[in-house]
Amino acid sequence: MSDFACLSRRDLVREAAYIAGRWQADGSCISVTNPANGELLGSIPDFGAEETRQAVTAAHQALPAWRALPARERGRILRRWFELVRDNLEDLARILTLEQGKPLAEARGEVASSAAYLEWFSEEARRSYGSVIPANQTDKRLLVTKEPVGVVAAITPWNFPSSMIPRKVGPALAVGCTMVLKPSELTPFSALALAVLAEEAGVPAGVFNVVTGAPQPIGDVLVEDERVAKFTFTGSTAVGKALAARCMGTVKRVSLELGGNAPFIVFADADIDAAVDGALMSKFRNAGQTCVCANRFFVEDAIYDVFVLRLAAKVNELRSGNGLEEGITQGPLINMQARQKVERHLEDAVARGGRILTGGCPDNRSGTFFPPTVLADVDRDSLLCREETFGPIAGIIRISGENDAIALANDNRAGLAAYVYTGNLTRAHRISERLEYGMVGVNTGLVSSEVAPFGGMKESGFGREGGREGLDDYCNTKLTVLDIPAGGT
Numbered sequence: 001m002s003d004f005a006c007l008s009r010r011d012l013v014r015e016a017a018y019i020a021g022r023w024q025a026d027g028s029c030i031s032v033t034n035p036a037n038g039e040l041l042g043s044i045p046d047f048g049a050e051e052t053r054q055a056v057t058a059a060h061q062a063l064p065a066w067r068a069l070p071a072r073e074r075g076r077i078l079r080r081w082f083e084l085v086r087d088n089l090e091d092l093a094r095i096l097t098l099e100q101g102k103p104l105a106e107a108r109g110e111v112a113s114s115a116a117y118l119e120w121f122s123e124e125a126r127r128s129y130g131s132v133i134p135a136n137q138t139d140k141r142l143l144v145t146k147e148p149v150g151v152v153a154a155i156t157p158w159n160f161p162s163s164m165i166p167r168k169v170g171p172a173l174a175v176g177c178t179m180v181l182k183p184s185e186l187t188p189f190s191a192l193a194l195a196v197l198a199e200e201a202g203v204p205a206g207v208f209n210v211v212t213g214a215p216q217p218i219g220d221v222l223v224e225d226e227r228v229a230k231f232t233f234t235g236s237t238a239v240g241k242a243l244a245a246r247c248m249g250t251v252k253r254v255s256l257e258l259g260g261n262a263p264f265i266v267f268a269d270a271d272i273d274a275a276v277d278g279a280l281m282s283k284f285r286n287a288g289q290t291c292v293c294a295n296r297f298f299v300e301d302a303i304y305d306v307f308v309l310r311l312a313a314k315v316n317e318l319r320s321g322n323g324l325e326e327g328i329t330q331g332p333l334i335n336m337q338a339r340q341k342v343e344r345h346l347e348d349a350v351a352r353g354g355r356i357l358t359g360g361c362p363d364n365r366s367g368t369f370f371p372p373t374v375l376a377d378v379d380r381d382s383l384l385c386r387e388e389t390f391g392p393i394a395g396i397i398r399i400s401g402e403n404d405a406i407a408l409a410n411d412n413r414a415g416l417a418a419y420v421y422t423g424n425l426t427r428a429h430r431i432s433e434r435l436e437y438g439m440v441g442v443n444t445g446l447v448s449s450e451v452a453p454f455g456g457m458k459e460s461g462f463g464r465e466g467g468r469e470g471l472d473d474y475c476n477t478k479l480t481v482l483d484i485p486a487g488g489t
Helices: 002-006 049-068 071-087 089-100 104-127 164-175 189-201 215-224 237-247 272-288 301-315 336-351 402-410 425-434
Strands: 017-019 022-024 029-033 040-045 131-133 140-148 151-155 178-182 208-210 228-234 253-257 262-266 294-300 355-358 373-376 393-399 417-421 439-442 475-483
Touching: 002 040, 002 089, 017 049, 017 189, 040 189, 049 140, 049 151, 049 178, 049 208, 049 215, 071 089, 071 104, 071 164, 071 189, 089 104, 089 189, 104 164, 140 164, 151 164, 151 215, 164 178, 164 189, 164 228, 178 215, 189 208, 215 228, 215 237, 228 237, 237 253, 262 272, 262 402, 272 294, 272 301, 272 393, 272 417, 294 301, 294 402, 301 355, 301 373, 301 393, 336 373, 336 393, 393 402, 402 425, 417 425, 425 439
Parallel strands: 151 178, 151 228, 178 208, 228 253, 262 294, 262 417, 294 393, 373 393, 417 439
Antiparallel strands: 017 022, 017 208, 029 040, 131 140, 140 475, 355 373
């Protein structure tokens, strides 16, 4: 725990799960290490089925009182949680960098995003509106109301261990649901720190529970327990599909935010410097470990050579290292398996004729660092194009025009995010409509915001997080038909 000595509030670091308003830490433990240097940060309880059922019981018992609380009061509690996250941003960012590896500047941005989601949904708590439908008979009234779905189970990933939580728990609590959260065992301390602040904010016992441990025994309960009404998952496509299938045993509501394979299309009429900056932002944030990372670069022939040289020059300026050090722009990959996948994709691309313009040689000072890399002349059938790399490699492919770009971009089962750079507004609209993706960034490398819906198509999942649409996945829609006879008493 010595790595956390730099924190102003050491009590934010908890080596315990949070169940029914109590911090619990019995039995075996899982070690948590810093991916930048492999050093031990601490440990968390390796809880399983029994403790998860306890958490579900706590959420189930807390549900009636929480859903009965006026929306205004739920919003006030979420607002206080937002304020505490904002006030403790620096400590939360340092915890995040230590356990996940991303540069401190990026960690600060992620925690600020966490706070923004809590603020947004604290305000939206009072706006989960219903409606009155004009009836087809004079003696009928058709009332549509939105009700909380019930107990929610959430599983969040390691790549955004802070912001993924308020994106789910914010709307759930806003509309009156309770939650059991299973954070990644690789990066649990950010989730537990948020639970500390939730408790301080006045979130009642049992309304928000955090269970730590290995995925399978916890996940088994979350997808099978009939008291869980909704399951929300962010992670790999393969795991998400398997968990969603099991949720059908009790017909749970399901929302999934799964893998991506984002195309980044640059047309000849684009501002090349803006496209290069957007590529840096989209591809190399979090060392390429985001589901909306640009994964396939399609650049029109007329500007191809200029674009690849400018991008390579910019990427060459990026600095890898411990995220707490000044001037570092690239942290480590999360573990050795992640690095091995990146190496495999690079080797395949080179074997198929790809040319390394910068990077490419693994950094041997630590097991999980990999240098930011740019390749030109990448083959369209390479692994860099067919699979999600989840690492800091930009493989660039030459295209001939719009139809070529659309055909390549849509030739994939992923459909999360896509990026288009063009100076032609008509083309921007046309391309956006033809792309089979849930989010399209036009002349920007960022698509995520608390005020806008986030989610994908095809095998990238379904459901939306953020925006006013973010409330809908946590509500049931109820129709009440009132019979009002004319002249009745």
